[in-house]
Amino acid sequence: MNKREFIAKRAARFFEDGDLVNLGIGMPTLCLNFLPEDVDVWVQSENGVIGLSGSPKEGEEVDIDIVDASGSVSTMRVGGCCFDSFTSFGLIRGGHVAVTVLGAYEVDQEGNLANWSIPGKTVAGMGGAMDLVSGAKKVIITSEHCDKKGNPKILKKCTLPLTAVNEVDYIITELCVLHRTEAGLILEELAPGVSVEEVVSKTDADLIIPDNIKSMV
Amino acid sequence: MNKREFIAKRAARFFEDGDLVNLGIGMPTLCLNFLPEDVDVWVQSENGVIGLSGSPKEGEEVDIDIVDASGSVSTMRVGGCCFDSFTSFGLIRGGHVAVTVLGAYEVDQEGNLANWSIPGKTVAGMGGAMDLVSGAKKVIITSEHCDKKGNPKILKKCTLPLTAVNEVDYIITELCVLHRTEAGLILEELAPGVSVEEVVSKTDADLIIPDNIKSMV
Amino acid sequence: MTKSKVVSLDTAMEKIKSGQCLMVPGFVNCGVPQTLIAGIIEKGYTDLDIISNNTSVKGKGIGKLVHENRIRHITCSHIGNNTETVEKVVNGEINVTFVPQGTLCERIRAGGAGIGGVLTPTGLGTIMQEGKQILEVDGKAYILELPLRADVALIHAWKADKMGNVIYHRTARNFNQIMASAADYVIVEAEEIVEIGELDPDIIVTPGCLVDMVVQARLEDRDE
């Protein structure tokens, strides 16, 4: 299991049976490969569907009118349904999506998230990210602990344009699980072989370190 | 043809082919019996349907899930469709209903309408009347010119609780057609045998009397 | 795999308490959850705060709750079809808050969709604007109307599958769709309960994710 799979597997343990979940592209979508036994979730996609079920398999009938949040052709489970974008974001904003799992450029100890714009570098637009982060009941960030240059991504205060304010509940990295509470960021779990010192040294935020820290596995 | 039919027949001439119309109970609904040739309208009802077609005829199959704005069982034309109340009032408020025809307790020269409440007498509630009058593109009031005691219903200023402000476009009575404009109430048409003096004496509003007044028929 | 949400009327009724706020759809007596209302009457729940468009007609549909004195307060657009409701409102036995029908729709939908308020022209210049904030947008005035939510919504479906996906029949849809989105708990009664997969994904109106329980509607509760 690589780093990304390790993170996705831990994130998947936050799902409860029957949850409606919205998963970002990449690591978040990997969560579906690691669903705990007895946990069945329904994937909502902001383009207007519940019950997405992944790319068509070899030989499976392809319906080009079923696409996922990246616009790629997907498939649907029996029991799923389709609706329009207005209804879709009503579900999201109305708190009917139990969990959203998303990536981050930066995330901070106040639960602020920046994951849509790097000024001077990206001009993609936020798509549905702002609605998802402010609307879903639980917001989980899955991310490598540091960026490609080794700089901390978990900060005292985000520097990039924000996606949403005070909305992040959990941050899951290859090193640890951080729980964002009113009191601050709590270091709740550590990956095997990772020390508190390593997390602290690679994090640019104030961490609350409990006496007992659980293992991520 | 009685008084009510005479009024309804004139109102029906305001309909254009293909119009979506919403008709109040009573005189307004009578309009459908007097559609001009080559004019086909679609009846919208606020409970979520386009294409209502009147009570089931003797021997016609009855679907108790098709009801009109009074809650009575109705029927639907081929080509009609059903939707929820939220969508229905979106159509009404959004100006997609071309004409609404409604009754009045009082209507005044500023286009104000009172047709939902008589304090101390009625406690029925406004239902969809406020939305209809403020939302429909054209608002036509069909009413007997005076109340049962012979008092004017067309006033300088309504005294009863208002349904909507400045929204009435035409008032059709057994005596005349009044057009409400920014300038005021214009006496545009007279019923056969009715004099300007009769209208003026039975109206408690300022009327603009043009040189040429058309006949209502 | 997917768990069935189908339960008995008795089990569903355990989710309701006296004093709660309930959303009850229906236009006059069309699309009213009559079996769930019968369940409430039977269980003796009272002191209810009802959000509905109207109260059906005397002694029928929502009118049963009126007749049995189970309602403390009602938020609705119209009670004129039910002489008994009018009487009890006049006598002060039921408190009523009138909301224009389209505004009622907007407020319920806002409650279900996380919208903090909507600006509507409806009621402007009438007593409906009393105590409300008036905002001007592009030189036009609007009333700010706030969201409505309830503890429980009682929904009448034509067909529901076992996971709670719902379709409605003709004008019986009315307030069912939005009310199913705006309550903490949602109980559906269905004329017909079908297997998961029997309803085409494109025609499902209320997604199962909004529904907590599905109950078989009883024919004997239906009165028109």
Next chain:
Amino acid sequence: MTKSKVVSLDTAMEKIKSGQCLMVPGFVNCGVPQTLIAGIIEKGYTDLDIISNNTSVKGKGIGKLVHENRIRHITCSHIGNNTETVEKVVNGEINVTFVPQGTLCERIRAGGAGIGGVLTPTGLGTIMQEGKQILEVDGKAYILELPLRADVALIHAWKADKMGNVIYHRTARNFNQIMASAADYVIVEAEEIVEIGELDPDIIVTPGCLVDMVVQARLEDRDE
């Protein structure tokens, strides 16, 4: 009796002018009105102000309008799938106004439903709130977002009957439904045009009363 709204692509294109504001539905390249876009390209209309969720992918769907330099300004939530749009935005050839996707939905729907504005929590504390009114309701802050309307909406239907009643297929519904309500003129292209009465009244999504013209979609315009 009921008149048919079916016209040729040529006739429909007479309703469009250079410089107009057009609503164009679609999510990436799903549910995009490709035949109507081909018609616009062919007619040479340019200087368009587009409201859409995104711009499909390079050279396809709405991306054709980008590639042919027909767009002056675009209001959307995302352009990341189309490298050519990004390039033209960076070069200043296209002006872009970003709106969060859910807010875009609300604003279009408000435009079609006579709602003067909606309060949303989305974007609060971000650059999306700049220049906008913030209102507090029950101690919670919201951004006031205003309605959007267009001159013409271009709609992609799965099936339309001759009077313009429309149904959509799977996720191709996306922005089609609300955009059909929020423009002064509405042109539908349909994969299949059927007789009036062939679509069940309960499954019709866009009522014919919102639709002005129906055009047969051409298979050759469809690219995925």
